[in-house]
Amino acid sequence: MLSNFIILELREMNVVDCYWERENLNRKAIEIELGNSDIITCHDIEELSRGYEYVVTKVPVNRVDLNFLLSSMGFVMIESQMTISKSYKDFNFNDRLISHIYNDVDFFEVLTDTEFEKMLKNITPNMFSTDRIYLDPEFGPDVSCKRYKNWLCSSFPKKDCNFYEYAYRGDKVGFTMYRDEKKYWRGLLGGVYEKYQNEGLGILTATSFFLYAKKRNIPMKKLIGAISSNNIPMVSIYNYLDFKLISNDYVFIKHQNSQN
Amino acid sequence: MTLNEFIVKFADQFDDTDVEEISADTEFHELDEWTSLIALSVIVLAKKEFQKEISGKDIKNCTTVQELYEMILNK
Numbered sequence: 001m002l003s004n005f006i007i008l009e010l011r012e013m014n015v016v017d018c019y020w021e022r023e024n025l026n027r028k029a030i031e032i033e034l035g036n037s038d039i040i041t042c043h044d045i046e047e048l049s050r051g052y053e054y055v056v057t058k059v060p061v062n063r064v065d066l067n068f069l070l071s072s073m074g075f076v077m078i079e080s081q082m083t084i085s086k087s088y089k090d091f092n093f094n095d096r097l098i099s100h101i102y103n104d105v106d107f108f109e110v111l112t113d114t115e116f117e118k119m120l121k122n123i124t125p126n127m128f129s130t131d132r133i134y135l136d137p138e139f140g141p142d143v144s145c146k147r148y149k150n151w152l153c154s155s156f157p158k159k160d161c162n163f164y165e166y167a168y169r170g171d172k173v174g175f176t177m178y179r180d181e182k183k184y185w186r187g188l189l190g191g192v193y194e195k196y197q198n199e200g201l202g203i204l205t206a207t208s209f210f211l212y213a214k215k216r217n218i219p220m221k222k223l224i225g226a227i228s229s230n231n232i233p234m235v236s237i238y239n240y241l242d243f244k245l246i247s248n249d250y251v252f253i254k255h256q257n258s259q260n
Numbered sequence: 261m262t263l264n265e266f267i268v269k270f271a272d273q274f275d276d277t278d279v280e281e282i283s284a285d286t287e288f289h290e291l292d293e294w295t296s297l298i299a300l301s302v303i304v305l306a307k308k309e310f311q312k313e314i315s316g317k318d319i320k321n322c323t324t325v326q327e328l329y330e331m332i333l334n335k
Contacts, residue, residue: 058271072293097297100303100307197296198289198316199316199317200297200299200303200318201300202295203297233296237297
């Protein structure tokens with residue numbers, strides 16, 4: 001049972017039964033997102049996570065007390081998840097690197113099942129090598145890849161997000177999934193295909209939205225996305241492009257017996 | 261452009277790696293600061309300073325700074 005005090009504070013907290021992770025990870029998973037003013041104890045977290053095998057807890061950066069609490073309970077900090085943004089009007093299309101690639105980049109919307117299947121085939125186990133699932137010895141590259149593919153496959157038929165592949169000098173080198181939320185575009189997933197990594201194309205992961213909007217003449221106000229602190233090469237690219245840091249959460253994970 | 265001049269220009273692409281840390285034999289992929297962003301900067305450098313078009317794959321196939329320099333010259 002949770003104490004009455006905690007129940008009052010739960011409004012700040014977001015607790016999600018991640019039922020879809022059963023298929024992805026073969027685990028019963030829960031995500032507990034803690035807020036800036038949440039007051040919570042070990043007992044509360046144990047109660048919330050009872051019966052789950054994989055517990056993910058997100059903590060805002062200024063709650064070091066919660067870091068200590070989770071560490072004392074055997075949680076492991078696996079990444080820092082940064083939310084970042086960049087306005088279209090502030091995007092520098094004249095940057096020397098961007099202007100160098102601009103004319104060599106083409107876009108291909110992924111609209112049909114056939115196009116989607118082709119895109120999916122390019123997503124290989126080592127493409128997202130800084131993902132927390134990839135890096136977790138309990139899971140690894142194949143599980144991480146399966147999870148991403150499942151996410152894409154469940155999102156595509158809903159038609160509430162957009163997909164495109166980008167080509168550099170004629171070769172399709174990466175893809176993007178984003179949602180147009182009118183006030184901004186939310187970058188959901190994307191990256192350079194494994195075969196083309198380490199060839200100077202990483203900048204396309206961050207810039208493709210802006211180049212796509214410009215080349216297709218689609219209105220775009222702002223991009224919001226998330227990046228893991230484990231992905232230093234991409235963090236340095238976002239830093240180079242002068243993205244704004246909106247928020248930062250520590251992500252803790254714990255594997256436990258579902259009988260706990 | 262001589263190899264030594266190239267090394268200076270190459271080092272310019274880095275923010276935190278000094279030119280003293282880079283020689284002809286340096287295996288540049290192993291430098292802490294080496295990223296896809298620097299690779300793209302080198303592609304732009306080759307275009308601007310040598311008027312040569314090189315690709316990321318060309319860079320990936322080189323190990324040392326000297327190999328990189330010679331690859332650009334021979335393009």
